[in-house]
Amino acid sequence: MGDSTVRIGLVLPDVMGTYGDGGNAVVLRQRLRMRGYDAEIVEITLPEPVPNSLDIYTLGGAEDSAQRLATRHLQRYPGLQEAAAKGAPVLAICAAIQVLGNWYETSSGERVDGVGLIDVTTAPQAKRAIGEVTTSPMLAGLTAPLTGFENHRGGTKLGSAATGLARVTRGVGNGVGDGLEGVVQGSVIGTYMHGPALARNPELADLLLTRALGIDTLEPLNLPEVDQLRRERLRA
DSSP states (O other): OOSSEEEEEEEOTTTSOTTSTTHHHHHHHHHHHTTTOEEEEEEEOTTSOOOSOOSEEEEOOOOHHHHHHHHHHHHHSTHHHHHHHTTOOEEEETHHHHHHSSEEEOTTSOEEEOOOSSSEEEEEEEEEEEEEEEEEEOSTTOOSOEEEEEEEEEEEEEOTTOBOSEEEEESOTTSSSSSEESEEETTEEEESOBTTHHHHOHHHHHHHHHHHHTOSOOOOOOOHHHHHHHHHHHHO
């Protein structure tokens, strides 16, 4: 970190925030503040280049036209890619996975070159994946089931450089029949879980924060309302 304030980049919320995924940045900030850290959210909108100096980055979901805008912006201003190369954690939700991948196809079948930060490709599937999803994590440092709400038609295939975030126990996941949900590559963690995902999955939030802070563990938080939300969603 460059100074004592943890800076959380909310990337392109004006076009990549269809499902309230900007809430993930709020969750990260609140969990830091509750532990005594100074934290701020830095919103990066379309008129602005993406800085490469923030401590952690989040991107949300979007529709086809917004994905194109985001893709062009990130290609023109590669600050996110530069930050990820230095190890800054990146959380990519739904369409953000597609934008950061090698290429994705729109609903009309047009192939669009992605940013190339993660080794995935995405094409529309015959049936939309929508509903509750529960998974068993594969990423070291995560032990609790992950839970969220998926709403996508894209099917994302992982290349050899990428691995899955989790194995699906309920729901669809990445949508290509491999039983996987999400993607992990380098400092990037991607998932199709909305919700926003970090509100339901505090262990994942804290894993991202330990990476941003460069530490091994964080003091646990006693938040009964979060535990109740998880129990309700895991039973849903």
